[in-house]
Amino acid sequence: MSERKIRILVAKPGLDGHDRGAKVVARALRDAGMEVIYTGLRQTPEQIVRAAVQEDVQFIGLSCLSGAHNHLFPKVTQLLKENDAEDIIVFGGGVIPSDDIPFLKDNGIKEIFGPGTSTDRIITFINSLCNE
Amino acid sequence: MSYEDMKKNLQDEMKKWEEGPLAKTLARAPERREEFTTSSEMVVNPVYTPLDIEEEKYMDELGLPGQYPYTRGVYPTMYRGRFWTMRQYAGMADAAESNKRYRYLLEQGQTGLSVAFDLPTQIGYDSNHSLSNGEVGKVGVAIDTLADMELLFDNIPLDKVSTSMTINAPAAVLLAMYIAVAEKQGVSVEQISGTIQNDVLKEYIARGTYIYPPEQSMRLITDIFEYCSQNVPKWNTISISGYHIREAGSTAAQEVAFTLADAIAYVEAAIESGLEIDQFASRLSFFFNSHLNFIEEIAKFRAARRLWAKIVKERFNAKKENSMRLRFHTQTGGSTLTAQQPDNNIIRVTLQALAAVLGGTQSLHTNSKDEALALPTEESVRIALRTQQIIAHESGVADTADPFAGSYYLEALTDQIEAEAIKYIEKIDDLGGAVKAIEHGYIQQEIADSAYKYQMGVESGDNIVVGVNKFEAEEESPKNLLRIDDAVETRQIDRLNKVKEERDNEAVKKALAELKEAAEGTDNLMPYILDAVKAYATLGEISDVMRDVFGEYKPAEIL
Numbered sequence: 001m002s003e004r005k006i007r008i009l010v011a012k013p014g015l016d017g018h019d020r021g022a023k024v025v026a027r028a029l030r031d032a033g034m035e036v037i038y039t040g041l042r043q044t045p046e047q048i049v050r051a052a053v054q055e056d057v058q059f060i061g062l063s064c065l066s067g068a069h070n071h072l073f074p075k076v077t078q079l080l081k082e083n084d085a086e087d088i089i090v091f092g093g094g095v096i097p098s099d100d101i102p103f104l105k106d107n108g109i110k111e112i113f114g115p116g117t118s119t120d121r122i123i124t125f126i127n128s129l130c131n132e
Numbered sequence: 133m134s135y136e137d138m139k140k141n142l143q144d145e146m147k148k149w150e151e152g153p154l155a156k157t158l159a160r161a162p163e164r165r166e167e168f169t170t171s172s173e174m175v176v177n178p179v180y181t182p183l184d185i186e187e188e189k190y191m192d193e194l195g196l197p198g199q200y201p202y203t204r205g206v207y208p209t210m211y212r213g214r215f216w217t218m219r220q221y222a223g224m225a226d227a228a229e230s231n232k233r234y235r236y237l238l239e240q241g242q243t244g245l246s247v248a249f250d251l252p253t254q255i256g257y258d259s260n261h262s263l264s265n266g267e268v269g270k271v272g273v274a275i276d277t278l279a280d281m282e283l284l285f286d287n288i289p290l291d292k293v294s295t296s297m298t299i300n301a302p303a304a305v306l307l308a309m310y311i312a313v314a315e316k317q318g319v320s321v322e323q324i325s326g327t328i329q330n331d332v333l334k335e336y337i338a339r340g341t342y343i344y345p346p347e348q349s350m351r352l353i354t355d356i357f358e359y360c361s362q363n364v365p366k367w368n369t370i371s372i373s374g375y376h377i378r379e380a381g382s383t384a385a386q387e388v389a390f391t392l393a394d395a396i397a398y399v400e401a402a403i404e405s406g407l408e409i410d411q412f413a414s415r416l417s418f419f420f421n422s423h424l425n426f427i428e429e430i431a432k433f434r435a436a437r438r439l440w441a442k443i444v445k446e447r448f449n450a451k452k453e454n455s456m457r458l459r460f461h462t463q464t465g466g467s468t469l470t471a472q473q474p475d476n477n478i479i480r481v482t483l484q485a486l487a488a489v490l491g492g493t494q495s496l497h498t499n500s501k502d503e504a505l506a507l508p509t510e511e512s513v514r515i516a517l518r519t520q521q522i523i524a525h526e527s528g529v530a531d532t533a534d535p536f537a538g539s540y541y542l543e544a545l546t547d548q549i550e551a552e553a554i555k556y557i558e559k560i561d562d563l564g565g566a567v568k569a570i571e572h573g574y575i576q577q578e579i580a581d582s583a584y585k586y587q588m589g590v591e592s593g594d595n596i597v598v599g600v601n602k603f604e605a606e607e608e609s610p611k612n613l614l615r616i617d618d619a620v621e622t623r624q625i626d627r628l629n630k631v632k633e634e635r636d637n638e639a640v641k642k643a644l645a646e647l648k649e650a651a652e653g654t655d656n657l658m659p660y661i662l663d664a665v666k667a668y669a670t671l672g673e674i675s676d677v678m679r680d681v682f683g684e685y686k687p688a689e690i691l
Contacts, residue, residue: 015251015267017340020380020467023580024587027691040689041340042255044263066251067506067616071266097506098609115471115504116600118591 006130008059011039011048013076016066021093025061028119034126045075053085059126062092062109069096070103077108089129093117135187142183154178170428171586172385174548180540185547193438193547197533201441203434203546204534205492206457211530217495218520219296221463223248223273224507225620226627227283230273234288236510240517245288245326246296246497248272249306254341256302256675259624268621271507272298276628277668281309282316291319295326296371296461296495301343303330304352304658305674308665311364327368327417327461330356333394334373336570336687338380338579343675346567348682352657353398354405357412359658368417370398371461374436378421379467381583384432385549387421389556390566390575392440396557397566399448409448413455422484422491423465429484430536431545433460433491439550462488463497469504473599474610477501482519489523490536496520506613576690628670635668643667644677651681 010026012019019041030036037055039048052060062073073092080086092104093113101112111125133141168176177184186193195201198208207213220237222245223230234245249272252264258276259268268274275281285295290313299306307328314324332349335342342349353370360367374382374391382390395416402412420436422429440458444450464484469477478501485498498516500508508516524530536542556578563569570576589595596602643664650660664674 015255015257015263015341017251017335018379019340020583023691024381024584027580027584028587030691036691038689038691040687042263066267067270068266095505097613097615099613116597118601119587120591 006034006059006126007037007055007057008034008061008126009037009039009048009052009055009057010061010063011043011051012041012063013043013045013048013072014064014066014068015042016064016068016094017041018065018094019063021065022061022063025063025093025119025122029061029123029126032123045072045079048076049079049083049085052080052088053083057088058130060088060090061122062090064092064094064096067095069094070100073104073109074107081108091122091125139183142181146181146183170384170545171423171425172383172428172549172552174385174428174545174552176541180544182540184540184544194537194543200445200453200456201438202457203438204537206437206459206494208533210492210533211489211524212532215524215530216489216493216520217244217294218242218517218524219244219246219461219495219497220513220517221246221248221296221298221497222513223250224271224614225269225616226274226624227280229620231284231286231288233510234284237513237517238288238293240514241521242517244294244296244495247284247298249297249299250274251341253306253671254299254302256305256343256671256679258670258672259621259628261672264621266621268624269616274620274624275306275309276624276670276672277631278309278312278665279631279668280627281306281313285310285313285317289319290314290317291323296329297326298329300329300332300335300339300341301349302671302675303328304356304661305665305671307356307367308658308662311662312666321364322366324364325366327371328356329373329419330370331373331394331398331419333397333566333570334376334391336685337377337390337394337575339373339376342685342687344678344682345685346571348678349685350398350401350567351405352678354402354407355656355658357402357415358405358407359656360415361407361412367415369412369415371417371419372398373419375419375421375463377579378423378465380579381467381586382579383582384423384425384428385552386556386578386582388432388436388439388549389553389560390579391418391420392436392443392553393557393560393566393569393575395440396443396447399444400565403448409444409450410452410455413444413448413450414452414457417494418458418460420460420462420488420493421465422462422488424468424480424483426483426487427536427539427542428545428549429487430491431542431549433462433488433493434534434542434546435549435553436460437492438546439553459494461495461497462491462493464488464499466499466503469499469501470597470600471504473605473607474501474504476599477504478515478519481516482523485519486523486527486529489529490534492534502610502613505610506615509612509614511612571688573688573690580690631668632670639667640664640669640673643669644673647674648677648681651678
């Protein structure tokens, strides 16, 4: 991979207003040398995918604590496919029961980080995919 | 020995102790940390003594229960008269299902209701709005029309329970629906009691369910103050909330500071709209968090009570004692719950609930152990309620007012938190008040900084979270989590469509047109909203009328 900085979109899909986790992760990624764009609250999957394509990111990190993840996360990966942007890697976090994780992974979400995940683990995850 | 001599003597003894036994012990074995601090980064000393408090100021700073400045509690008898209200925040799926949960909780000995609405309801969208897709009934109950509200309180007599509703931007609409349900039950509006959260400033700061811009939101809020002061005298018209500010990552001192700064903004807006302080201040209520630094939390509640009393008296020149009493609800800290080893959360909640009771709370919600993973099951809600009942009936802490008062450490921390909060409030005053400070992103930035610092502390091992970064264990993923069926959304939309078919659509149109005209002018909007609600106009229709006139809030994004 070139010397280009890793670019990543941190996004809040749906109506959920809990953004402490998304903001902390965004800041930690930035401190780890990545270029981070944060969408702010209440983004539709369409808005998120549009921003990801426009900003030419390699990753999208989705955060949802409202229980709507099964609706919103797969919609993002589906729209990426429709926009020929499925090379963008999508991961997620929030209040997500472990029973839901297989479904999300089947729908193209690369990884789910639950409550208590260290930001280090997320940084390692991103770096390892970039070095592949 | 005089008081002064005693102090002098103690100073000498302290010096001897520090140079002697303390120094010797430290030379042999260092302490666990180089520096001990509270969540608000206040340095904690090895020991506290009468030198840390100013006993001569006892009557000015502490007083007696039910007396200014209310540090020791807002009522003379506190829990000897009656316990705090045990009020579990609940609501899910649709009105019928939530109604069942409320009746269960009342049967289990709960003494007040607390309604959780789903996100579409909280943001003023009907269940069939495109943005509601996937969110209907998820974090609370879906309410579209008065018909849902009638079902929600079916067989719950509104003159017998008090109801707290966590609703902010559309608070006027949900309050109107509650009033309409009471009338249908034959209960007069003077009799109903409860609280609407109605605190939009903290939505901009921390919680995210805003709709309209600040100026228009403040108008709606003061309209409610005025309407209720004349028509619904037992209603708490706002619950000024530090809870979500803390959840977003603030320290304890910031929680007090930003909550009271918001409260000052509401009072100023109400005064500007022509109300007298003593006309509405007694109906202001507060809502705080309870986290895990036990003594600091007790101190926080006491500091908030004292500082608010002083602000209302000295800054706003209130005359009535009731205006100066800071009454508050407490919820234990959701963000302190761990998904790992969820049973440990019962212990966390117990400590937090105990701190709230020792801090003199008027009502309390205890979180359930499984809430880092999903909405709580009936079983885990029962344990949470039992935690309160054990504190109330078995621990003995409710038998005297403010039992920890006089602890040198507690009193010193109470003073420190108050002083730190005053500093923040002065800074916010300099910025032009809370609304301006929010528009500049100042408050959000302070909170984001604290949240980040805390997380870095967890990752460095400086902040220990049992089961997360220490004492971890292999565990199976938990079973029996509550799941909201996707069929709820379809069912709710069908119900909404049916109401729209059966109502008098001409009456709805007329009520909405009149509301629009009023919103463009300066009339109090409550009577218009009440008319629209009674005609079965939907929450979304009413909110859209105001969106058209008021516009929508666009936040500045702060990392």
